[in-house]
Amino acid sequence: MASCSPTASSPDAEPQAALRLEPRACPVCGERSERVLLAGNVVPERLDAFAYASRKDPEYMHLRMVECEACRLLFADPAPAGGGLEQLYHEAEFDSADEAEWASRAYAARLPEIAARIADRRGALDVGTGTGSFLAYLAAAGFGDVRGIEPSAKPVDQAPPEVRGRIIRGIFRRDDFAPQSLSLVTCFQTLEHLADPHGFCKDVHALLRPGGALYVVVHDRRALQARVLGTKSPIFDFEHLQLFCRPSLEAMLARAGFRDVSVAPLWNCYPLRYWARLFPFPAGMKARIVGALSRPATRGWRVALPAGNLSAVAYK
Numbered sequence: 001m002a003s004c005s006p007t008a009s010s011p012d013a014e015p016q017a018a019l020r021l022e023p024r025a026c027p028v029c030g031e032r033s034e035r036v037l038l039a040g041n042v043v044p045e046r047l048d049a050f051a052y053a054s055r056k057d058p059e060y061m062h063l064r065m066v067e068c069e070a071c072r073l074l075f076a077d078p079a080p081a082g083g084g085l086e087q088l089y090h091e092a093e094f095d096s097a098d099e100a101e102w103a104s105r106a107y108a109a110r111l112p113e114i115a116a117r118i119a120d121r122r123g124a125l126d127v128g129t130g131t132g133s134f135l136a137y138l139a140a141a142g143f144g145d146v147r148g149i150e151p152s153a154k155p156v157d158q159a160p161p162e163v164r165g166r167i168i169r170g171i172f173r174r175d176d177f178a179p180q181s182l183s184l185v186t187c188f189q190t191l192e193h194l195a196d197p198h199g200f201c202k203d204v205h206a207l208l209r210p211g212g213a214l215y216v217v218v219h220d221r222r223a224l225q226a227r228v229l230g231t232k233s234p235i236f237d238f239e240h241l242q243l244f245c246r247p248s249l250e251a252m253l254a255r256a257g258f259r260d261v262s263v264a265p266l267w268n269c270y271p272l273r274y275w276a277r278l279f280p281f282p283a284g285m286k287a288r289i290v291g292a293l294s295r296p297a298t299r300g301w302r303v304a305l306p307a308g309n310l311s312a313v314a315y316k
């Protein structure tokens with residue numbers, strides 16, 4: 001197993017430009033750290049094959065992850081130069097429309113609390129919207145001019161016709177929106193993928209009206225599941241350039257200028273077969289269990305669990 005060391009980015013290694021790894025400081029504090037919590041196992045020659053593999057594959061590669069001593073963020077160092085992986089590998093994480101709908105239902109649980117506090121509900125933007133499944137919830141909560149933004153073609157193509165016109169295909173860029181033009185920005189399970197999540201939060205702050213909110217959901221690396229499963233946890237994913245916990249999430253939002261930051265565990269209600277897919281059963285056993293839970297008699301079985309995610313709402 002080759003280690004994911006900075007030598008992978010040396011000129012001698014002749015890596016592909018998009019896959020070059022380079023040293024990285026904490027994207028929240030700017031501090032370097034030598035507190036290695038997970039050694040990297042990236043084999044550059046395998047990266048192309050990985051692009052087409054299922055992210056549920058237990059043998060997937062991961063980046064070297066270090067913990068920031070100041071804010072407790074776990075972040076990739078070294079990391080792909082220029083955040084290049086965001087584009088290359090994003091397709092692999094595309095969930096089915098069914099799973100996206102279940103996730104959106106869970107995210108919608110905090111919308112009444114947010115809508116009650118924002119009197120002027122004009123302009124809501126869902127960043128990393130996928131099939132746009134959350135946009136209907138934003139409209140139902142009373143937000144006008146609801147839009148989503150999504151870099152990958154596949155989920156946008158599969159979005160229902162009634163929301164597809166509301167999805168901007170591309171990367172979020174602050175300059176594409178007028179300052180102080182939005183009342184709410186939502187961003188679910190996406191901050192882990194950004195090369196500069198703190199910069200993203202600062203950009204959102206500039207686009208929000210006074211009193212507007214940023215609502216995010218991230219994996220909680222300190223959740224029970226993550227601690228029990230250790231490096232077998234699905235959150236240790238090659239695409240994740242950082243993993244948050246409550247202190248690091250609070251620190252990032254406060255540094256971006258937000259106030260009244262409220263962090264809470266997120267409860268997800270999913271079909272049992274979906275939970276089974278996430279659990280690290282041996283491959284053959286997993287296929288049998290998921291198959292058994294996908295039959296007509298069992299498909300409807302649902303369970304609500306705190307799935308190891310944190311939600312945070314922060315106001316400008």
Ligand SMILES: [Zn+2]
Nearest residue numbers: 026029068071
């Ligand atoms: Zn930090």
